[in-house]
Amino acid sequence: MEALKIDGLSKQFGGVDAVNNVSFTVNVGERLAIIGPNGAGKTTMFNLINGQLSPTSGRIHFFGQDVTALPPHRRAHLGQARAFQAISLLQKLTVLQNTLLTINGTNPHRFVIFRPMKKFEDVLQKAVDILKRIHLLEKQDESVSNLSYGEQRRLEIGLGLSMDPKMLLLDEPSAGLTKEESAEIISIIKSLKTGITVLIVDHDMDMVFEVADRILVLHYGQLIADGNPEQIQTDQRVREIYMGVEDAVDYAGTT
Amino acid sequence: MDWFVINLLNGFSYGVVLFLIAAGMSIVLGAMGITNLAHGAFYMVGAYVGWTVGVKWGAGFGLALLAGGLCAGLVGLAIERGLLRYLYKKPNEQVLLTFGFVYILANLCLWIWGGWPRAPFTAKFLTGSMDIMGRAYPKARVAVILVGLVLAIGLWWLQEKTRMGAIVRAGMDDKETTMGLGINLERAFALIFFISAFIAGSTGVIGAQLLGVHNALGMEILLLALIVIIVGGVGSIQGALLGGILIGVIDSFGRAIFPQLAMFTMYLTMIVVIIVRPAGLLGRKI
Amino acid sequence: METIKQDKEQVRWISRSAPYLLGVSVLVITPLFLDTYGQGLMTRFLIFAFFAMSFNIVFGYAGLLSLGHAAFFGAGGYTVALLKLHYDVNLFWITAPLGMLVAAFIAALFGIIALRASGIYFLLITFALGQMLYSLAWNVKWLNSKGMQGITGISFPDLGIAVLTLDTISFYYVVLIVFVLSSALLYRLTISPFGLSLEGIREGELRMEAIGYNTWFLKYVAFVVSGAFAGLAGVLFVYYNFFISPNHLGIATSFLPMVMAIMGGLGTFLGPVVGAGVFIFVENYASILSPQRWPLVLGTLFVLTIMFAKEGIGVYLWRLWTKWSHYFGSVKN
Numbered sequence: 123m124e125a126l127k128i129d130g131l132s133k134q135f136g137g138v139d140a141v142n143n144v145s146f147t148v149n150v151g152e153r154l155a156i157i158g159p160n161g162a163g164k165t166t167m168f169n170l171i172n173g174q175l176s177p178t179s180g181r182i183h184f185f186g187q188d189v190t191a192l193p194p195h196r197r198a199h200l201g202q203a204r205a206f207q208a209i210s211l212l213q214k215l216t217v218l219q220n221t222l223l224t225i226n227g228t229n230p231h232r233f234v235i236f237r238p239m240k241k242f243e244d245v246l247q248k249a250v251d252i253l254k255r256i257h258l259l260e261k262q263d264e265s266v267s268n269l270s271y272g273e274q275r276r277l278e279i280g281l282g283l284s285m286d287p288k289m290l291l292l293d294e295p296s297a298g299l300t301k302e303e304s305a306e307i308i309s310i311i312k313s314l315k316t317g318i319t320v321l322i323v324d325h326d327m328d329m330v331f332e333v334a335d336r337i338l339v340l341h342y343g344q345l346i347a348d349g350n351p352e353q354i355q356t357d358q359r360v361r362e363i364y365m366g367v368e369d370a371v372d373y374a375g376t377t
Numbered sequence: 378m379d380w381f382v383i384n385l386l387n388g389f390s391y392g393v394v395l396f397l398i399a400a401g402m403s404i405v406l407g408a409m410g411i412t413n414l415a416h417g418a419f420y421m422v423g424a425y426v427g428w429t430v431g432v433k434w435g436a437g438f439g440l441a442l443l444a445g446g447l448c449a450g451l452v453g454l455a456i457e458r459g460l461l462r463y464l465y466k467k468p469n470e471q472v473l474l475t476f477g478f479v480y481i482l483a484n485l486c487l488w489i490w491g492g493w494p495r496a497p498f499t500a501k502f503l504t505g506s507m508d509i510m511g512r513a514y515p516k517a518r519v520a521v522i523l524v525g526l527v528l529a530i531g532l533w534w535l536q537e538k539t540r541m542g543a544i545v546r547a548g549m550d551d552k553e554t555t556m557g558l559g560i561n562l563e564r565a566f567a568l569i570f571f572i573s574a575f576i577a578g579s580t581g582v583i584g585a586q587l588l589g590v591h592n593a594l595g596m597e598i599l600l601l602a603l604i605v606i607i608v609g610g611v612g613s614i615q616g617a618l619l620g621g622i623l624i625g626v627i628d629s630f631g632r633a634i635f636p637q638l639a640m641f642t643m644y645l646t647m648i649v650v651i652i653v654r655p656a657g658l659l660g661r662k663i
Numbered sequence: 664m665e666t667i668k669q670d671k672e673q674v675r676w677i678s679r680s681a682p683y684l685l686g687v688s689v690l691v692i693t694p695l696f697l698d699t700y701g702q703g704l705m706t707r708f709l710i711f712a713f714f715a716m717s718f719n720i721v722f723g724y725a726g727l728l729s730l731g732h733a734a735f736f737g738a739g740g741y742t743v744a745l746l747k748l749h750y751d752v753n754l755f756w757i758t759a760p761l762g763m764l765v766a767a768f769i770a771a772l773f774g775i776i777a778l779r780a781s782g783i784y785f786l787l788i789t790f791a792l793g794q795m796l797y798s799l800a801w802n803v804k805w806l807n808s809k810g811m812q813g814i815t816g817i818s819f820p821d822l823g824i825a826v827l828t829l830d831t832i833s834f835y836y837v838v839l840i841v842f843v844l845s846s847a848l849l850y851r852l853t854i855s856p857f858g859l860s861l862e863g864i865r866e867g868e869l870r871m872e873a874i875g876y877n878t879w880f881l882k883y884v885a886f887v888v889s890g891a892f893a894g895l896a897g898v899l900f901v902y903y904n905f906f907i908s909p910n911h912l913g914i915a916t917s918f919l920p921m922v923m924a925i926m927g928g929l930g931t932f933l934g935p936v937v938g939a940g941v942f943i944f945v946e947n948y949a950s951i952l953s954p955q956r957w958p959l960v961l962g963t964l965f966v967l968t969i970m971f972a973k974e975g976i977g978v979y980l981w982r983l984w985t986k987w988s989h990y991f992g993s994v995k996n
Contacts, residue, residue, distance in 0.1 A: 172873060198875035210873070212866035223863045226856050227875030238854045285874065412783050460970060469728050472786060473925065474969045476730075476918070480962030487955070596914060600794050603787045611783070639802055644795040648776060651788060655779040 123186050125150045125289055125319040126171065131180030133166055133343075140166040142343035143180070148289075148319055153311070155322045155330045158340035159363060164323040165207055167340065168293050171321070172204050173197045185288060199228055201288030205278045205295060207323075211266045217277060218262040221249040224281040248284075256280035272303035279310060289319040296326040308332055331355075339363070379510040384633050385626065386509065390518040392625020393525030394587055397580040398598055399605035399617040400532055401573040407612020408536075409566055411461060412468055415453075415475040416577055417599030418482040423449040423578025424590040425486050428495045431582070438500030442582045449578020450571045452482070457570040462563070483595045494591035517586050524583065528576075533614040604643055608650045610657025619659055690839055699831045703903070706835045708943045709842045710899045711923060715935030716849055717892035718920035723929040724853060725885040726865025728786050730917055731793025732893055734773065735766040737912030738796070739894030740901035741806065742766075744814035749805075755820035755837075759898050766894020767887055769796070774886040778879060790914065797913035813908030820902050838899050845892060852888070853932055861885055862930075893920075922961065926968050928975025938975065 126148040133141040141163045148154050156164050169175040171182060173194035182190045189197055211220055225245055226232040240246065253259040256276055258269075266274060275295065282290055292311075296304040304326060311320060311333050324330055330337065330351075337354045339347035347357045354360055402416040423445035431441025456478060464470045499517040506513035581594075588594070601624075609620020624643055631642030650658060690709075694702045714736055721727050739762035746752040746761065777788040800806045800813075808814045819829035822837070829837065852858050860881055863871045868878050901907045910916060919942070920935070927938020945964075949957040972979035 174869070174873075193877075194872040195875050195877050198873060204873050206870070206873075210867060210870040212863055212870060214866055215862065219859065219862075222856075223859060223871070224874050226860065227871070232856050232860055232876065235852050235855050235857045236848075237856075238851065239856050239859055240854070242856070281874075406783065412786070460966070463970070468783060468786075470969055470973065472728060472730075473921065474966055477962045477965035477969065480918075480958045481966070484956065484959035484962065488959075600791065603791055607784065607787055607791065637802065640798050641795075644791070644798070647788075647791060651776055651779055655784065 123150070124148060124183070125152070125185060126321075127181075127183035128171075129181045129183070131167075131170060131182065132178045133163075133170060133175060134178045139343045141170065141177070141340075144340070144343070144345045145180075146338060146345060146348060148321065150319055151316045153320045153322070153333055153335045155324065155334035155337045156340060157324070157327075157330060157337060161342075162340040163343040164340055165293060166343075168204070168291055168321070168323060172202055172291055195227075198285065201286075202291065203282035203285040203287035203289070204291040205275075205282050205293060207293040207297065209271075209274050209278055211274055211278055211281075213267040214265055216263050216265050217253065217258055217269070218249060220266055220277070221252055221262075221281060221284075222246075224284060225249060225252075228285055252280060252284045271298050272300065272306075275299060275303070275307065276310075279307065283314070287318065289321065290314070292320065292322045292324075294324050295322065296324055296329050304329060379512050380633075382510055383512055383514065384629050386514060386518060386522070388626030388629030389622060390521045390525075390625075391587060391629060392622035393522050393529075394580060394584040394621075395601055395605050395625050396618045396621030397525060397528065397576060397583065399602045399609065399621055400529075400614055401576040401580070402602045403606055403609075403611055403613070403617045404532075404536070405570060405573045406606070408569055410466065410468075411464075411570070412471050413461075413475045413570075413573070414472055414599055415456065415478040415482065415595075416573070416602055417597065418479045418595035419449040419453055419574045419577035420581040420584070420598045421486060421590075421592075421594035422452055422482060423581030424585050424588075424594060425490050425495075425581075426578070427582030427585060428498065428590050429490075432495070432498050438503075438582075442579050445582040446575040446579035449581065450575035453574025453577075454567060454571045458567055461570070462566070479595045479599065483592055487592050492592060494589055495585075497586045497589050499586040515586075521583060521586075529614060529618050532576075536614050604647050607647050607657060610660025613659055616657055616659035620657070623658075687843060691836075694832055694835055702831050702835050704943065704947060706831075706838050706903050708940055709835075709838050710896055710903060711919065711943060712936040712939035713842050713845065713899070714893055714896035715920040715923035715927070715939050716846065716932075717889045717896060719924045719929065719932075719935045720849065720852070720861075720892070721885055721889040722921070723924055723931070723934070724858060724865065725861040725882055727882060727886065729777075729886070730786055730790035730914065730921075731773065731777075731796075732789075732889075732920055733914070733916035734793040734796045734912055735770050735890035735893040736897035736900065736916060737800070737907070737909075738769045739763060739766040739897030740907045740911055741800065741814070741897075742894075743820075743898050743901045744817055744907045745806070747817055748808060748814050753818075753821045755822050758820065759895065762898035763891050763894045766897065767891035770887045770890025770894075773890075774883050778883055778886065790917075793917055794913055797909045800909035800912055813906060813910075815906050817901055817905045817907070834902065838903070841895070841899060845895065849892065850932055857881070857884075865930075922965055925973075926964070926975055928978045931975070931978070934975050934978070 124147045128144060128146050131141055131144045132139065144163075144167070156167060158164055166175065170177050173189070173192060173196075177190065180190075181188060184197065184200055184202065187200065189200065192200075212223070215223075222239060222245060225248055229245075231242065231245075250259060250262075253262055258273065258277055258280075261269060261273070266277070269277065275298075279292065279295060295307050295311075299307065308329055311322070314320060320333075322330065322333065334351060336348070336350055338345060339354060339357075339360050341363050346363075347354055347360050349357065398416070398420060401419075402413060405411050405413050405416075426448040427441040427445030430436050430444040431438055456475075460474060461471065464474060500520075503517040503520050505516055507516050507519065508514075581590075588598070605617060605620040605624055607620075608624060609618070610616035624646060627642050627646050628640070631638055635642075654660070690705075694705050697705070714732075718729075718732050721729055721732070742762040742765040743758045746758050752758060773789065773792045777785050777792065780788060806814075808816065819834050820837075822829065827833070860871065860876055863876070864878050864881060871878050897911070900911070923938035923942050924935040925938070926941060927936065928934025945960075946957065949960055953960075968975070
């Protein structure tokens with residue numbers, strides 16, 4: 123069974139084709155990167171897969187199930203976990219509160235009204251374990267806004283993993299990070315269990331080529347290339363899109 | 378047949394006033410992202426000032442219109458420059474702040490003008506009636522329809538065809554870039570807000586013949602504006618016009634057929650629209 | 664080992680509860696030293712503190728600004744009044760639960776309509792729905808005492824206890840008991856997983872959805888629960904006020920818990936209580952000194968709070984106090 127099957131997916135915004143008739147499949151355990159120039163439709167693609175947007179046409183199958191009409195929270199229960207492009211953590215709440223909320227999210231006890239949160243000792247213990255693993259336990263009572271950007275990224279991805287997802291969606295995980303912090307993210311991704319499928323959108327080509335088994339290239343909403351890193355690096359159309367910009371810069375520089 | 382036409386005209390004239398009320402609020406909401414609950418209070422200020430200039434001092438309807446609009450505009454400008462500008466992108470605070478001003482302005486009007494309501498008034502040359510299908514129909518109402526349609530076209534042109542509309546829309550989305558392009562966003566915002574309040578104030582004078590001049594206008598007009606916006610959709614002149622005319626006509630026929638139903642035809646329409654199209658009939662996403 | 668741990672737990676519980684116990688004791692003892700006017704004032708305070716706390720659930724915790732909260736308050740009150748007016752029912756154990764039920768029902772209905780939309784639209788719709796109820800109460804004859812707006816002729820409730828007829832001070836204690844019990848319930852709600860998820864929704868609905876929460880449903884439950892408790896406040900109100908009018912359904916009354924919750928401190932559990940206390944106090948003196956200018960004073964205070972002390976006057980003053988005491992402390996050294 124495929125982890126993800128995208129079938130003729132399109133998304134229009136008032137006449138603009140953000141995503142245009144894109145089809146591809148992702149196998150279980152694959153590390154798939156989606157790249158393309160700004161405005162190519164990468165984040166829109168993620169929003170369609172994760173449910174924040176509804177497609178204009180096409181279908182999305184997640185582990186054999188048609189999820190096209192499902193809202194995001196149902197997709198989380200089916201096994202999707204997502205890190206957003208702009209860090210989505212709840213800034214004014216503490217690290218611990220964010221962790222508890224993430225744990226509760228896929229747990230029926232999130233509806234409990236008459237028992238205090240702090241009485242759920244197993245949940246509290248799980249939160250401590252998660253925070254210990256990502257080295258943020260000392261900061262558990264700090265509000266997230268006080269954490270550095272790199273720490274917040276680490277927390278967001280760490281919390282995504284704590285959801286025990288079947289598929290992890292990382293939207294520009296290296297954005298705004300230093301070289302060391304990016305390296306940390308790379309090692310986290312590399313150390314993930316082979317059973318987890320990972321989708322990454324990023325502009326950092328070093329990270330992409332290091333981590334990805336397979337790369338999709340989007341341009342103006344269309345899928346123009348699909349292959350392993352070597353294939354993509356040598357693909358003529360891809361060079362035109364990316365290197366075309368570089369050539370223009372070179373030319374301007376020589377005058 | 379003439380019953381139908383008379384009620385239709387009633388509906389249109391009321392609807393046009395509703396449109397004007399809602400348009401100002403919708404412009405500010407759509408273009409600046411500001412929820413101004415004091416919009417009805419601006420209407421009220423305009424109505425009171427217009428009464429003083431037009432009726433008490435007898436200075437003529439045109440001047441009353443101008444004075445009402447100007448006063449309301451200045452009050453609006455003061456609130457925007459003094460307080461509201463610090464609350465961009467904070468919708469809850471905007472709502473609460475402007476709501477506080479409904480109380481402040483209502484009480485100030487009470488202080489200045491006293492609690493007794495003023496009789497509806499209109500321009501001297503528009504008093505009296507004209508013959509419509511064999512019935513006598515107030516000239517003033519017909520004038521309202523005509524004036525309103527002219528203003529509708531004017532506002533639509535302003536919204537679509539000028540740089541002003543596009544600039545403010547861009548500015549709401551990306552302030553820094555817009556300002557970096559050398560566009561004085563602060564001034565554009567202040568101007569838009571002033572215009573919106575001016576329209577509210579002048580509408581207060583125009584609408585005085587239909588809605589009177591009294592102290593509860595602040596809330597009453599706000600409610601009408603909200604219903605029209607909910608039905609027609611936020612952020613466009615077309616939405617305000619459609620919502621206004623639709624509500625006006627439905628209300629007019631509703632009262633003619635079921636007089637005891639009062640405002641319920643309006644509320645019913647609103648609920649149906651919410652359920653069927655939550656963003657309003659012509660609603661754009663804010 | 665076990666007993667030492669238990670003792671420590673007990674000590675901690677006592678020290679944490681101490682301020683609350685103190686507060687409740689003050690509320691129990693003070694009215695004994697006041698005249699009926701003062702007792703009535705304290706009753707009013709408790710009722711509005713409770714009303715503001717119910718509003719705090721939906722606004723302070725869930726982040727939903729509802730401009731029609733009085734619809735539920737009034738619905739509770741009108742249920743009591745109508746039961747008295749048309750069916751001569753005055754038994755508290757019937758009227759109070761029914762009042763809450765009707766309020767919850769209205770909230771359930773309004774919630775479905777209003778939560779179709781979000782943000783600004785939600786706000787506008789709650790306002791319009793509240794005014795619609797006001798309009799209903801104004802126009803429908805069955806909802807009014809003969810020949811007037813509103814319903815009169817309400818008196819203290821009947822507790823069904825043979826020897827006990829309520830008067831001002833005993834009714835105060837009834838209200839106090841309801842207040843304390845309901846507050847405890849609401850408090851439990853705020854510290855539960857459900858309460859935490861409401862705060863999550865307030866801070867970031869997008870993320871909450873992505874991690875598995877059906878945010879619409881949670882908001883709806885918060886809305887209905889909050890409406891039910893507002894209805895209970897309304898029940899107590901009409902027994903205190905002996906009269907209910909359409910105004911108690913409309914925006915003028917919806918405004919009050921907003922002011923109290925915001926001035927006292929949103930998103931803190933007791934903020935609304937503080938806000939209610941300050942409000943009732945100021946309102947009382949304003950009505951003596953200058954009743955016509957009271958809305959002006961209220962509006963101005965409100966605007967100032969929004970601009971300069973958004974987290975509530977109580978929180979603002981407390982911060983000021985800590986700043987000053989640090990300053991003076993360091994100067995001394």
